Amino acid sequence: MSTDRDMQIGLALGAGGARGWAHIGVLKVLEEKGIPIHMIAGTSIGAVVGAIYAKTLSSKETEELITSTFPDRGVVKKRFYDFTFPKKGMLKGNKVRTLLRIGLQDINFSALKIPLYVVATNLITGEEVVIEKGAVADALRASISIPGIFHPVELNGRWLVDGALANPVPVSVLIKKGASFTISVFIEDRTQDKLTEQNDLNILTILTRSFGIMGRRISSGASRLSDISIHIDVSGFQWDDFHRGPELIKLGEEATKDVIYQIKKQVPSDILPPN
DSSP states (O other): OOOGGGOOEEEEEOOOGGGGGHHHHHHHHHHHTTOOOOEEEEETHHHHHHHHHHHHOOHHHHHHHHHHHOOSHHHHHHHHOOBOOSSSEEEOOHHHHHHHHHHHTTOBGGGSSSOEEEEEEETTTOOEEEEOSSBHHHHHHHHTOOTEEEOOEEETTEEEEEGGGTOSSOHHHHHHTTOSEEEEEEEEOTTTTOOOTTSOOOHHHHHHHHHHHHHHHHGGGHHHHOSEEEEEEOTTOOTTOGGGHHHHHHHHHHHHHTTHHHHHHHSOGGGSOOO
8 A cells, every 4th residue: 555655756857958947946846845856857958957957966966067067158158069961950969978877977877876767758759768777977968969960860770859749848757657746848939930130040040949849749648648847937038048048047946946845745745844
Protein backbone atom coordinates (compact mmCIF):
# COMPACT_ATOMS: atom_id res chain seq x y z
CA MET A 1 0.00 0.00 0.00
CA SER A 2 1.45 3.35 -1.07
CA THR A 3 1.70 6.25 1.33
CA ASP A 4 2.21 9.97 0.97
CA ARG A 5 5.92 9.41 1.49
CA ASP A 6 5.95 7.21 -1.63
CA MET A 7 5.08 10.19 -3.82
CA GLN A 8 7.60 10.59 -6.63
CA ILE A 9 7.79 14.18 -7.86
CA GLY A 10 8.99 14.57 -11.43
CA LEU A 11 10.10 17.80 -13.10
CA ALA A 12 9.86 18.22 -16.89
CA LEU A 13 12.09 20.99 -18.25
CA GLY A 14 11.25 22.15 -21.75
CA ALA A 15 13.24 23.36 -24.73
CA GLY A 16 13.95 27.02 -25.46
CA GLY A 17 17.60 27.75 -26.26
CA ALA A 18 19.49 30.02 -23.87
CA ARG A 19 16.16 31.24 -22.54
CA GLY A 20 15.96 27.92 -20.74
CA TRP A 21 18.33 29.29 -18.10
CA ALA A 22 14.99 30.37 -16.59
CA HIS A 23 14.62 26.74 -15.46
CA ILE A 24 17.26 27.47 -12.82
CA GLY A 25 14.91 30.01 -11.26
CA VAL A 26 12.27 27.31 -10.99
CA LEU A 27 14.72 25.02 -9.23
CA LYS A 28 15.75 27.81 -6.85
CA VAL A 29 12.20 28.40 -5.64
CA LEU A 30 11.36 24.70 -5.35
CA GLU A 31 14.55 24.21 -3.34
CA GLU A 32 13.82 27.19 -1.09
CA LYS A 33 10.31 25.89 -0.38
CA GLY A 34 11.51 22.36 0.32
CA ILE A 35 9.77 20.72 -2.63
CA PRO A 36 11.80 17.57 -3.34
CA ILE A 37 12.53 16.54 -6.92
CA HIS A 38 12.89 12.80 -7.38
CA MET A 39 13.49 12.70 -11.15
CA ILE A 40 13.98 15.09 -14.07
CA ALA A 41 13.15 14.73 -17.75
CA GLY A 42 14.57 17.38 -20.03
CA THR A 43 14.60 18.37 -23.66
CA SER A 44 17.39 20.45 -25.22
CA ILE A 45 18.36 23.27 -22.80
CA GLY A 46 15.99 21.72 -20.26
CA ALA A 47 18.13 18.60 -20.36
CA VAL A 48 21.29 20.67 -19.85
CA VAL A 49 19.91 22.43 -16.77
CA GLY A 50 18.44 19.16 -15.51
CA ALA A 51 21.79 17.41 -15.86
CA ILE A 52 23.70 20.02 -13.88
CA TYR A 53 21.07 19.91 -11.15
CA ALA A 54 20.92 16.11 -11.09
CA LYS A 55 24.69 16.11 -10.58
CA THR A 56 24.78 18.76 -7.83
CA LEU A 57 21.26 18.94 -6.31
CA SER A 58 22.09 22.62 -5.90
CA SER A 59 20.44 25.46 -7.80
CA LYS A 60 23.22 27.73 -6.53
CA GLU A 61 25.95 25.58 -8.09
CA THR A 62 23.91 25.28 -11.28
CA GLU A 63 23.58 29.05 -11.50
CA GLU A 64 27.26 29.64 -10.72
CA LEU A 65 28.34 27.24 -13.45
CA ILE A 66 26.32 28.83 -16.23
CA THR A 67 27.04 32.44 -15.24
CA SER A 68 30.78 31.81 -14.98
CA THR A 69 30.83 29.93 -18.30
CA PHE A 70 29.02 32.67 -20.24
CA PRO A 71 29.80 36.04 -18.59
CA ASP A 72 29.23 38.13 -21.73
CA ARG A 73 28.29 38.01 -25.43
CA GLY A 74 31.92 37.87 -26.56
CA VAL A 75 32.59 34.74 -24.53
CA VAL A 76 29.40 33.15 -25.87
CA LYS A 77 30.65 33.61 -29.44
CA LYS A 78 34.10 32.29 -28.58
CA ARG A 79 32.98 29.22 -26.63
CA PHE A 80 29.79 28.31 -28.48
CA TYR A 81 30.15 28.94 -32.20
CA ASP A 82 32.23 26.70 -34.47
CA PHE A 83 30.90 27.46 -37.95
CA THR A 84 31.46 25.00 -40.76
CA PHE A 85 30.37 24.48 -44.36
CA PRO A 86 26.67 23.69 -43.81
CA LYS A 87 26.50 20.17 -45.20
CA LYS A 88 24.87 18.77 -42.04
CA GLY A 89 24.48 21.95 -40.00
CA MET A 90 25.97 25.40 -39.57
CA LEU A 91 27.75 24.50 -36.33
CA LYS A 92 29.85 21.38 -35.81
CA GLY A 93 28.95 21.34 -32.11
CA ASN A 94 32.41 20.26 -30.96
CA LYS A 95 32.83 23.35 -28.78
CA VAL A 96 29.49 22.71 -27.12
CA ARG A 97 30.37 19.07 -26.48
CA THR A 98 33.66 20.15 -24.88
CA LEU A 99 31.85 22.68 -22.67
CA LEU A 100 29.39 20.03 -21.55
CA ARG A 101 32.11 17.52 -20.75
CA ILE A 102 34.12 20.04 -18.76
CA GLY A 103 31.09 21.43 -16.92
CA LEU A 104 29.78 17.98 -16.01
CA GLN A 105 33.24 16.47 -15.47
CA ASP A 106 32.50 13.64 -17.94
CA ILE A 107 29.92 12.19 -15.57
CA ASN A 108 27.82 9.13 -16.49
CA PHE A 109 24.10 8.83 -15.81
CA SER A 110 24.79 6.21 -13.16
CA ALA A 111 26.71 8.76 -11.06
CA LEU A 112 23.91 11.36 -10.94
CA LYS A 113 22.18 11.94 -7.61
CA ILE A 114 18.67 11.63 -9.05
CA PRO A 115 17.43 9.97 -12.26
CA LEU A 116 17.72 12.07 -15.42
CA TYR A 117 15.97 11.33 -18.71
CA VAL A 118 17.31 13.19 -21.74
CA VAL A 119 15.04 13.42 -24.78
CA ALA A 120 16.32 13.43 -28.36
CA THR A 121 14.70 12.61 -31.71
CA ASN A 122 15.64 9.82 -34.10
CA LEU A 123 16.30 11.66 -37.36
CA ILE A 124 15.46 8.61 -39.49
CA THR A 125 12.23 7.45 -37.84
CA GLY A 126 11.08 10.64 -36.12
CA GLU A 127 10.60 8.74 -32.88
CA GLU A 128 11.34 10.03 -29.41
CA VAL A 129 14.56 8.66 -27.93
CA VAL A 130 14.97 8.73 -24.14
CA ILE A 131 18.61 8.50 -23.07
CA GLU A 132 19.38 7.41 -19.52
CA LYS A 133 22.67 5.53 -19.80
CA GLY A 134 26.23 6.36 -20.79
CA ALA A 135 27.99 9.72 -20.89
CA VAL A 136 25.66 12.57 -19.98
CA ALA A 137 27.50 15.08 -22.20
CA ASP A 138 26.95 12.93 -25.30
CA ALA A 139 23.23 12.66 -24.55
CA LEU A 140 22.96 16.43 -24.08
CA ARG A 141 24.83 17.13 -27.31
CA ALA A 142 22.19 15.05 -29.11
CA SER A 143 19.27 16.66 -27.32
CA ILE A 144 20.31 20.22 -28.28
CA SER A 145 21.01 19.47 -31.96
CA ILE A 146 18.62 21.90 -33.63
CA PRO A 147 18.32 20.70 -37.26
CA GLY A 148 20.11 23.01 -39.67
CA ILE A 149 22.13 24.64 -36.91
CA PHE A 150 24.00 21.76 -35.26
CA HIS A 151 25.34 18.62 -36.88
CA PRO A 152 23.23 15.60 -35.90
CA VAL A 153 24.82 13.20 -33.41
CA GLU A 154 25.39 9.51 -34.02
CA LEU A 155 24.80 7.68 -30.75
CA ASN A 156 24.31 3.94 -30.30
CA GLY A 157 23.83 3.45 -34.03
CA ARG A 158 21.17 6.16 -34.40
CA TRP A 159 21.34 9.66 -35.86
CA LEU A 160 19.83 11.99 -33.27
CA VAL A 161 18.64 15.60 -33.34
CA ASP A 162 16.93 18.01 -30.95
CA GLY A 163 14.37 16.37 -28.68
CA ALA A 164 11.93 19.22 -29.21
CA LEU A 165 10.96 17.69 -32.55
CA ALA A 166 9.39 14.76 -30.70
CA ASN A 167 8.65 15.92 -27.14
CA PRO A 168 9.43 19.56 -26.26
CA VAL A 169 8.24 19.30 -22.63
CA PRO A 170 8.63 15.62 -21.67
CA VAL A 171 5.99 15.13 -19.00
CA SER A 172 4.97 11.85 -20.62
CA VAL A 173 8.47 10.48 -19.98
CA LEU A 174 8.13 11.17 -16.25
CA ILE A 175 4.79 9.40 -16.11
CA LYS A 176 6.23 6.34 -17.87
CA LYS A 177 9.11 6.32 -15.38
CA GLY A 178 6.79 6.26 -12.38
CA ALA A 179 6.32 9.89 -11.33
CA SER A 180 3.13 10.26 -9.31
CA PHE A 181 3.18 14.08 -9.33
CA THR A 182 4.51 16.10 -12.26
CA ILE A 183 5.58 19.71 -12.67
CA SER A 184 6.19 20.92 -16.22
CA VAL A 185 8.05 24.07 -17.22
CA PHE A 186 7.36 25.84 -20.51
CA ILE A 187 9.69 28.47 -21.98
CA GLU A 188 7.47 30.81 -23.99
CA ASP A 189 8.42 33.62 -26.35
CA ARG A 190 5.08 35.30 -26.89
CA THR A 191 6.50 37.60 -29.57
CA GLN A 192 7.50 34.77 -31.90
CA ASP A 193 4.59 35.28 -34.26
CA LYS A 194 5.02 39.08 -34.37
CA LEU A 195 7.85 39.57 -36.83
CA THR A 196 8.19 43.08 -38.25
CA GLU A 197 10.58 44.71 -40.67
CA GLN A 198 12.62 45.90 -37.68
CA ASN A 199 13.57 42.34 -36.78
CA ASP A 200 17.09 41.38 -37.69
CA LEU A 201 16.25 38.28 -39.69
CA ASN A 202 19.03 35.87 -40.56
CA ILE A 203 19.20 32.14 -41.11
CA LEU A 204 19.76 31.37 -37.42
CA THR A 205 16.80 33.51 -36.37
CA ILE A 206 14.55 32.00 -39.03
CA LEU A 207 15.47 28.44 -38.07
CA THR A 208 15.06 28.96 -34.33
CA ARG A 209 11.80 30.89 -34.66
CA SER A 210 10.33 28.27 -36.97
CA PHE A 211 11.46 25.55 -34.60
CA GLY A 212 9.89 27.40 -31.66
CA ILE A 213 6.53 27.76 -33.38
CA MET A 214 6.47 24.05 -34.18
CA GLY A 215 7.54 23.13 -30.66
CA ARG A 216 4.77 25.15 -29.05
CA ARG A 217 2.15 23.33 -31.08
CA ILE A 218 3.61 19.90 -30.33
CA SER A 219 3.85 20.65 -26.60
CA SER A 220 0.26 21.82 -26.19
CA GLY A 221 -0.77 18.45 -24.75
CA ALA A 222 2.00 18.39 -22.14
CA SER A 223 0.27 20.97 -19.98
CA ARG A 224 -2.84 18.81 -19.76
CA LEU A 225 -0.76 15.84 -18.62
CA SER A 226 0.90 17.79 -15.81
CA ASP A 227 -0.34 18.25 -12.28
CA ILE A 228 1.26 21.71 -12.28
CA SER A 229 2.43 23.75 -15.27
CA ILE A 230 4.78 26.72 -15.03
CA HIS A 231 4.78 29.08 -18.02
CA ILE A 232 7.71 31.50 -18.25
CA ASP A 233 7.43 34.45 -20.63
CA VAL A 234 10.90 35.10 -22.08
CA SER A 235 9.80 37.60 -24.72
CA GLY A 236 12.63 39.90 -25.74
CA PHE A 237 15.38 37.32 -25.21
CA GLN A 238 17.17 35.62 -28.09
CA TRP A 239 17.84 31.89 -28.42
CA ASP A 240 21.59 32.47 -27.92
CA ASP A 241 21.47 34.97 -25.01
CA PHE A 242 23.48 32.60 -22.85
CA HIS A 243 25.16 35.54 -21.11
CA ARG A 244 21.84 36.82 -19.73
CA GLY A 245 21.46 34.06 -17.17
CA PRO A 246 20.72 36.23 -14.11
CA GLU A 247 17.80 37.98 -15.86
CA LEU A 248 16.33 34.73 -17.12
CA ILE A 249 16.73 33.02 -13.76
CA LYS A 250 14.78 35.87 -12.18
CA LEU A 251 11.91 35.29 -14.62
CA GLY A 252 11.86 31.62 -13.65
CA GLU A 253 11.71 32.51 -9.97
CA GLU A 254 8.80 34.90 -10.48
CA ALA A 255 6.79 32.41 -12.53
CA THR A 256 7.31 29.68 -9.94
CA LYS A 257 6.33 31.89 -7.03
CA ASP A 258 3.02 32.44 -8.82
CA VAL A 259 2.17 28.74 -8.52
CA ILE A 260 4.07 27.64 -5.41
CA TYR A 261 0.91 27.75 -3.29
CA GLN A 262 -0.77 25.31 -5.68
CA ILE A 263 2.23 22.98 -5.51
CA LYS A 264 2.41 23.00 -1.71
CA LYS A 265 -1.34 22.44 -1.54
CA GLN A 266 -1.05 19.23 -3.59
CA VAL A 267 2.19 17.85 -2.15
CA PRO A 268 1.65 15.91 1.11
CA SER A 269 2.86 17.81 4.16
CA ASP A 270 4.84 14.86 5.49
CA ILE A 271 7.40 15.13 2.69
CA LEU A 272 7.82 18.88 3.15
CA PRO A 273 10.08 20.53 5.75
CA PRO A 274 8.35 22.00 8.82
CA ASN A 275 7.35 25.66 8.54
